Amino acid sequence: MKAVVWFAGLGLVLLLAQGAASWLPETLRPDPLLVFALAMGLRGSSVSSLLMACAAGVAVDVWSGSPVGLFALLRTSACVATRAFDGALYLRAGLPWTFFVAVYSVFDALLMVLCLQWFVGDASLAWGPFLLRLPGAALATGLIAAPVLWVYRRIDVDAGRESSWGFIASGTRARP
Secondary structure, X not given: XXXXXXHHHHHHHHHHHHHHHHHOOHHHXXXXXXXXXXXXXXXXXXXXXXXXXXHHHHHHHHHHOOOOOHHHHHHHHHHHHHHHHHHHHOOOOHHHHHHHHHHHHHHHHHHHHHHHHHHHOOOOOOHHHHHHHHHHHHHHHHHHHXXXXXXXXXXXXXXXXXXXXXXXHHOOOOOO
């Protein structure tokens, strides 16, 4: 339970960092809450991680004035994607994590525009300027991924003890 409070604090700090990054040019603006949602996919207890990623998305929905639930859906799917790819790519190492976050931020941005076009009908974002700022924003998001992973590791030291499914991961059976 203690780690959940620390992760909620980390999410709040990254929410404030995302607001503070608004002074940066759009071509170099990172998405710290995307990194937070992706990092929540690395946690052992998936339900609380999924709820925290969804809460981060709801906060962005409220703050940005986007259609209700858009970022909640995107951040929740980011958490699930990390969970799926972690077993195959071992994302807990620094370089694979940074590369995964940068690539996923491109996918996330494209998915956001497609969702806006599907559900809203007329997205106010033109493809040309969007595609021009996408590489820089993905690189900036990838660069902040390594420090967030470092903080994540410091908070999640006791993750094996918190998980209710630890006996399955350890390969031992519960004795009657």
